Amino acid sequence: MISPKTFLLVLGLSGALPALAQRADYPIQAVPFTKVKLTDNFWQPRLKTNTTVTIPASFQRCEATNRVKNFEMAAAHSGKFATTFPFDDTDIYKTLEGAAYSLSLCPDKELSAYMDALIAKVGAAQEPDGYLYTARTIDPAHPHAWAGQERWEKERELSHELYNSGHLYEAAVAHYQATGKKTLLNIALKNADLVCSVFGPGKRVVAPGHEIAEMGLVKLYRVTGKPEYLQTAKFFLDARGQHKGYDPKSPDPFRNGQYWQDDKPVVAQKEAEGHAVRAEYLYSAMADVAALTGDKQLLAAVDTIWQNMVSKKFYVTGGTGAVPGGERFGQNYELPNATAYNETCASVADIYWNQRMFQLHGEAKYADIIEKVLYNGLLSGVGLDGKSFFYSNAMQIKNSASFAQTEPARAGWFECSCCPTNLARLFPALPGYVYGQKDRDIYVNLFVSGSTDLAVKNKAVRLTQQNNYPWSGDLKFTVNQASTSDFNLLVRIPGWARNEAMPSDLYRFAQPSDAKVTVRVNGKAVEYQLKNGYAVLARKWKKDDVVDVRLPMDVRTVVAHPNVRDNVGKVALQRGPVMYCAEWKDNEGKASNIIVPAGTTFTTVEKPDLLNGITALTATVPVVKVDAATNTISTVRQTLTAIPYYAWANRGKGEMMVWFPQRVTDVDLVTRQAEEVTHAK
Incomplete structure (x- = not known):
């Protein structure tokens, strides 16, 4: 990538990089995804499926559902907006972003040519002053009902004009970084210049x-050095706090200041609140602006909000946004299972936010959250086929009654299809979450086989990982460089390997384990300093030095804080970073009748031919049986088979449970029939 100063000259922009940008930034920088090559058996096939299936299917569905047609009509100023929501433009932007990342990893001339043609259509739809919003441009006299008669009139409530712009900016930067082409970037810069001219003091x-406009503007600022982009991003943060919060007496209680994170100034916000996706995009932007400006109040606020989320508003699978009404965070400890929402987009946003928190603070707890979300609540959002998805991610499917409240099966597309396209852009960027670097410190956050090329004090270093994670805790790191290098290798020791189920008291392991993490260098056991959750290995590294780390992979039962009422007397199952569930297919057609008493012993079973290869858990446990002929209930011993939570719903529709009672305390009698689940963003 060319330098920002050279980029300014190329585009003919005035001004140099602001001095502030040279002084302040994230203390830790992520190693770019283009410098990390994955070779593992878990993530690499998924990234390949994203490239060969998810992204092509997403483009095809954008065509078939008239999302592309909207841009064509906007260019012609003729026709009628052909989809449902004014933010449907973003499905094209997000897919372009994912495709751009994918091109960096897997060059594809045909895909590149298709993207060029699609970008041309986007550019043709842009108005002369930079405005780009097909829901108005197609027919300005009759814009979308959510848009208002004038530009930006309903931006706070419904229009999503700046939301569209934000995803455009994110896609444009990805496309420029991946290809060096400025076609989409020029469109984004023209729009951003308009936004900066309209909004501000x-x-x-x-x-x-x-x-998300805030995050996108920061990315444009990083690429161009134009201070107005950072200033406008900060202005959008500072503009919050002008509207009333939640009012249960309102006819529409979820359309309010709290829902939009607009009931208090951002520096006064202390809890994760409102629409979860919006919130976590906001918190990501707060971290960005705090890093780039040194704003200590902003930093303190985002730290406090993070602590509230992980302590009181976070599902054991990594899902966030418990309440379907408003797709929002609930009250503290409001984490119901039967109605759990957990939008897939919220998991994507949570990863963005926690990556930024790691870069700010260098603490392993943020990478612990990234890992939990990746292997569980996010990965569950896409089927093994790469083209079927969950919008929300259930915590239980218990007979037909729960079908009315949660999604029992994946769908190929949604009328509001933000989640599939968000996954399309997240997966190919995954290599960029594996490593971080601060001067002589190299952080290993994710355990994924592959290699990365770094520079420490101008000396080239290649670091290679070899493992079978998440099924095995045996990790191997090989250092390869031309000459001796003096640096610190910081290997994350996951919280779950240190008897910490969460970096809070929201969840804990039912029983402590005395299993230890061991570290060897060139075959010899070493003592290491544990700092902020990392094993700090400081030495003069020689060519082909090998570090072996062994993480204990015992099956653990997890219990929730007693204030989480739905989980009192229940346990969840965890092995390594993976949360498990029971699904009907493996348990004689039911999952809601299983009891896991204290002291249950589990056996791990490798199943390479099941669900693209998993490690399953089995145990003999009591299950509840009903004899309809005699109206009697009894318990019998049966084999429980548990599969990774992410893999459920790939074999048809039926019951699924994450939390298991330890003893029978009640019996539900269910009569309500199933209903349809709908979504509105």
């Missing part, structure tokens, strides 16, 4: 109703 004041 003494101009229009509004806090974006659906955040």
